Amino acid sequence: AQKITQTQPGMFVQEKEAVTLDCTYDTSDPSYGLFWYKQPSSGEMIFLIYQGSYDQQNATEGRYSLNFQKARKSANLVISASQLGDSAMYFCAMREGSGGGADGLTFGKGTHLIIQP
């Protein structure tokens, strides 16, 4: 079974509109972390935002926010006021365990976001 599911292979969005990228996860570990990364065509993975399983509030970083719904095991990324430079692949990832150790991440298949002028 997939641990990270991203159901949107591709999305087209008009510039300046808000975007929601879906991510659901599966784990039995009570302690985990959820991440979103952006991968432009250059290939480098850029860290966007993090949400810990015990965090009470949804994470926010500038135009990025994470809509964390723990009971539904959902961690959607919201990008406000989209820009042309937001066009890229977006990956949801999870680390199981409480951190403080070198733990590999499990990634979803990604969503290809294209912002149209």
Next chain:
Amino acid sequence: ETGVTQTPRHLVMGMTNKKSLKCEQHLGHNAMYWYKQSAKKPLELMFVYNFKEQTENNSVPSRFSPECPNSSHLFLHLHTLQPEDSALYLCASSQDEQGAYEQYFGPGTRLTVT
């Protein structure tokens, strides 16, 4: 620039060649990782090193041989690869301490096996 560099950026090799990928991080981190990104597949974790010690080998074939001489450098030695090993190989690093969580990735090496 994330502070993680990888060389070479592109590599074409035959199935009988031996080559090495290099990763260097300038962030003072102590954990380093190799990931493989194949077309139409999620990133796959290959190896994890923490304070130079390998802590995870995600069932990677022995034709991939990692080496971590110190916390700043990580190598992936390649020999007798198969065409299906063609992929983007990404290196990452992180700080091994409670509360630190994000992994910083390098730009990757695009490997083509002919």
